[in-house]
Amino acid sequence: MRLGILTGGGDAPGLNAVIRAVVRAAMRTHGWPAVLGIPEGFKGLVERLDPIELTPFTTRGLINRGGTILHTTNRANPFQYPVGEDRYADRSDEAIQRIEELGIDALVVLGGDGSLSIAHKLAAKGVRVMGTPKTIDNDIQGTELCFGHQTAVATATDALDRLHTTAESHHRIMVVELMGRYAGWIALRAGVAGAADAILIPETPFEPDRLCARIRDRAQQGATFSIIVVAEGAKPKGGDVSVLQPGEGVYQAQLGGIGHQVAGMLEGVTHLETRVTVLGHVQRGGGPVAQDRLLATHYGVAAVDALARGEHNSMVTFDGQRIGTIPLEQVAGGFRPVPQDHPLLESARQLGVILGE
Numbered sequence: 001m002r003l004g005i006l007t008g009g010g011d012a013p014g015l016n017a018v019i020r021a022v023v024r025a026a027m028r029t030h031g032w033p034a035v036l037g038i039p040e041g042f043k044g045l046v047e048r049l050d051p052i053e054l055t056p057f058t059t060r061g062l063i064n065r066g067g068t069i070l071h072t073t074n075r076a077n078p079f080q081y082p083v084g085e086d087r088y089a090d091r092s093d094e095a096i097q098r099i100e101e102l103g104i105d106a107l108v109v110l111g112g113d114g115s116l117s118i119a120h121k122l123a124a125k126g127v128r129v130m131g132t133p134k135t136i137d138n139d140i141q142g143t144e145l146c147f148g149h150q151t152a153v154a155t156a157t158d159a160l161d162r163l164h165t166t167a168e169s170h171h172r173i174m175v176v177e178l179m180g181r182y183a184g185w186i187a188l189r190a191g192v193a194g195a196a197d198a199i200l201i202p203e204t205p206f207e208p209d210r211l212c213a214r215i216r217d218r219a220q221q222g223a224t225f226s227i228i229v230v231a232e233g234a235k236p237k238g239g240d241v242s243v244l245q246p247g248e249g250v251y252q253a254q255l256g257g258i259g260h261q262v263a264g265m266l267e268g269v270t271h272l273e274t275r276v277t278v279l280g281h282v283q284r285g286g287g288p289v290a291q292d293r294l295l296a297t298h299y300g301v302a303a304v305d306a307l308a309r310g311e312h313n314s315m316v317t318f319d320g321q322r323i324g325t326i327p328l329e330q331v332a333g334g335f336r337p338v339p340q341d342h343p344l345l346e347s348a349r350q351l352g353v354i355l356g357e
């Protein structure tokens, strides 16, 4: 079987490790021919960019490399492809024609919800696809873990450790804005691991007055500094998410600003000196931590195994114990928020972490 592979949407640590695993499993275990790497996500198919021949030799040294050697874009949906200023066309037939022309029997898509939804639509038109769940936000339906997430959590935790020492030196409030558009997995996990005093996530719109009162109480009870973690998609009760740049057409809005908003509220009420750190794309950069290398490797091997079994139109998954697969139709268009009864939320509550409730 000739495999094609592409990476879509934002990058995440572990993409290269999946590519390496797919290539090795396909060629070494199944004796399939070299895998064709499609550059720039789905754009590479529509624009007929030259594929990259991937072999165990050309994918050496990839397990710990950040980014994606295939490059990626989040602006290349073949079903709604930009063809001019504010104009889009369905170019999916051209993408499919290119897959056929390259002799690709199955396409492995490393992507988030957007890319996996596109893969599902291609499958409906007869393309054999296999997805692997990628996103640092960890918000893809059907799997406990997406690769990249644990690296982002480690990076954010390290940032919180560093902010602790300077917060303590200056008796300041430090507000840290972390990624997480719709789900607060990074903020919750890094917040607990980094001993944050408050964690605000998109799933729990916060009460500004209560938040300010509780931080003021902390100070009055002797706390000389506070660390507040805010997911970029967090919002006050009855309010909206903070947008830096609105979305347009197929372009998603750029979120940001909630950290400064929260800092302004806190400083106004508590009169404590407050500083803001927006960690941003640092969370997506660099090589994957060991857990993400392992998860990415399992996912790559499982994707090839599933195709070899004759399965397609699925995504590989991890349920906390085992690697499996799930039909893409159960993934596309959905997302996975932090449930209100999640054990880590419960532990945070019991530690007295302010959760904006």
Ligand SMILES: Nc1ncnc2c1ncn2[C@@H]1O[C@H](COP(=O)(O)OP(=O)(O)OP(=O)(O)O)[C@@H](O)[C@H]1O
Binding pocket: 008, 009, 010, 011, 073, 074, 075, 076, 077, 111, 112, 113, 114, 115, 116, 117, 118, 134, 135, 136, 250, 251, 252, 332, 333
């Ligand atoms: N539900 C959907 N169905 C079809 N296309 C979608 C859907 N959501 C997003 N898209 C398109 O898919 C492309 C990739 O989406 P996006 O940038 O969200 O990447 P992703 O794969 O979801 O990764 P991530 O969001 O983690 O960066 C974009 O062109 C976007 O317009």
Ligand SMILES: O=P(O)(O)OC[C@H]1O[C@](O)(CO)[C@@H](O)[C@@H]1O
Binding pocket: 010, 074, 112, 135, 136, 137, 179, 180, 181, 232, 254, 255, 284
């Ligand atoms: O790289 P971009 O286009 O700014 O996208 C940023 C978004 O991508 C993510 O990193 C992953 O979906 C989100 O956390 C963030 O909102």
Ligand SMILES: [Mg+2]
Binding pocket: 009, 112, 113, 114, 115
């Ligand atoms: Mg997306």
